Amino acid sequence: MNIGEVAERSGIPTKTIRYYEDIGFLRPKRNENGYRIFEDTELHKLIFIGRARSLGFNIEECRALLALYDDKERGSSDVKLIAKQHVQEIERKITDLIAMRDTLTHLIDACAGDHRPDCPILDNLSDVKTN
Amino acid sequence: MNIGEVAERSGIPTKTIRYYEDIGFLRPKRNENGYRIFEDTELHKLIFIGRARSLGFNIEECRALLALYDDKERGSSDVKLIAKQHVQEIERKITDLIAMRDTLTHLIDACAGDHRPDCPILDNLSDVKTN
DNA sequence: TCTTGACCTTCCAGTGACTGGAAGCATTAG
DNA sequence: CTAATGCTTCCAGTCACTGGAAGGTCAAGA
Numbered sequence: 001m002n003i004g005e006v007a008e009r010s011g012i013p014t015k016t017i018r019y020y021e022d023i024g025f026l027r028p029k030r031n032e033n034g035y036r037i038f039e040d041t042e043l044h045k046l047i048f049i050g051r052a053r054s055l056g057f058n059i060e061e062c063r064a065l066l067a068l069y070d071d072k073e074r075g076s077s078d079v080k081l082i083a084k085q086h087v088q089e090i091e092r093k094i095t096d097l098i099a100m101r102d103t104l105t106h107l108i109d110a111c112a113g114d115h116r117p118d119c120p121i122l123d124n125l126s127d128v129k130t131n
Numbered sequence: 132m133n134i135g136e137v138a139e140r141s142g143i144p145t146k147t148i149r150y151y152e153d154i155g156f157l158r159p160k161r162n163e164n165g166y167r168i169f170e171d172t173e174l175h176k177l178i179f180i181g182r183a184r185s186l187g188f189n190i191e192e193c194r195a196l197l198a199l200y201d202d203k204e205r206g207s208s209d210v211k212l213i214a215k216q217h218v219q220e221i222e223r224k225i226t227d228l229i230a231m232r233d234t235l236t237h238l239i240d241a242c243a244g245d246h247r248p249d250c251p252i253l254d255n256l257s258d259v260k261t262n
Numbered sequence: 263t264c265t266t267g268a269c270c271t272t273c274c275a276g277t278g279a280c281t282g283g284a285a286g287c288a289t290t291a292g
Numbered sequence: 293c294t295a296a297t298g299c300t301t302c303c304a305g306t307c308a309c310t311g312g313a314a315g316g317t318c319a320a321g322a
Contacts, residue, residue, distance in 0.1 A: 004298065014299090015281060023279090033288060035299055051255075055231050059279070080242045083235050090232045094225060096185060101221040107199070108214045135269065145270090146310055154308090164317060166270055190308070264322085271316065281306075288299070 001038040010046040017046065023059065025049060025066065045069075057086060132169040141177040148177065154190065156180060156197065176200070187224060192217065 007014045020026055021036075026045060028036040048069060052062045061082060068079050138145045151157055152167075157176060159167040179200055183193045195213045241251040 002299075019280060033299080055235060080239055083239050083242070087232055087235045087239065090228050090235070093187070094228045094232065097187075097221050097225045097228070100182065101218055101225065104214055104218050104221065108218070133270075144310080150309060164270080166317085269317080277310075286300080290297080
């Protein structure tokens with residue numbers, strides 16, 4: 001497979017695939033004209049990385065997951081720990097977003113047609129104590 | 132207030148506060164020695180921005196939210212529209228994050244978490260068919 | 263008074279994770 | 293044969309910071 005086909009099949013742009021090679025995620029062979037040739041294992045790795053990224057894992061976390069993926073002797077508890085930490089972070093974000101949505105919704109309702117200079121809701125939004 | 136105190140009270144690093152000034156979020160006065168002097172309104176603005184940023188709004192979105200925050204005529208329909216679009220975006224993000232969390236949680240539950248190498252998390256991430 | 267250290271200033275460079283573009287070979291379709 | 297597409301490398305830019313250098317300011321202590 002050339003890089004274009006791998007990009008199509010993995011959903012990862014060619015630029016990004018080359019970048020992933022740069023940072024050591026893959027090391028595809030080259031043929032005589034210098035083109036990268038990808039094996040199925042490399043395609044699978046890219047799909048793996050793409051999915052991990054879409055789940056919000058950053059590059060270093062992906063590297064750790066890839067190492068575990070490659071390591072035949074790995075224990076699954078290592079993987080589970082990484083995933084659990086990530087779920088905690090996601091849940092914190094969800095909580096924050098719900099709070100922000102509720103605040104903004106109140107803001108929209110309460111500020112509609114209100115031309116007074118001081119809005120208590122805005123004051124509350126930026127109040128340190130409600131942080 | 133000097134920048135250090137504002138940083139402490141807003142939770143935003145001094146570097147970032149100066150950056151926010153660069154991009155026009157604030158325009159703190161200076162005293163004779165050149166130090167920035169911050170009013171309470173600027174502190175509140177920073178807390179507001181910090182919260183919006185922590186929820187994934189980018190700088191331009193923050194600028195729009197700040198306009199809502201700053202706008203003495205708020206209640207006008209265009210400002211309200213901006214806020215509503217932001218609420219929609221927040222809801223989309225919440226949905227995405229919940230999907231992410233559910234996927235990960237499901238995988239964690241299915242993962243033994245012991246020293247054995249079989250791990251459903253990695254299996255799922257590397258399974259081409261579930262792409 | 264001098265000095266030490268914390269705090270402030272500006273400017274420039276680097277980060278992460280790409281992304282875009284230029285310049286130049288290789289391959290393929292018409 | 294030519295044009296279009298695809299591949300290569302390299303360099304630069306993006307966003308939102310973040311770190312460091314070099315230097316000015318200020319309050320406290322010997």
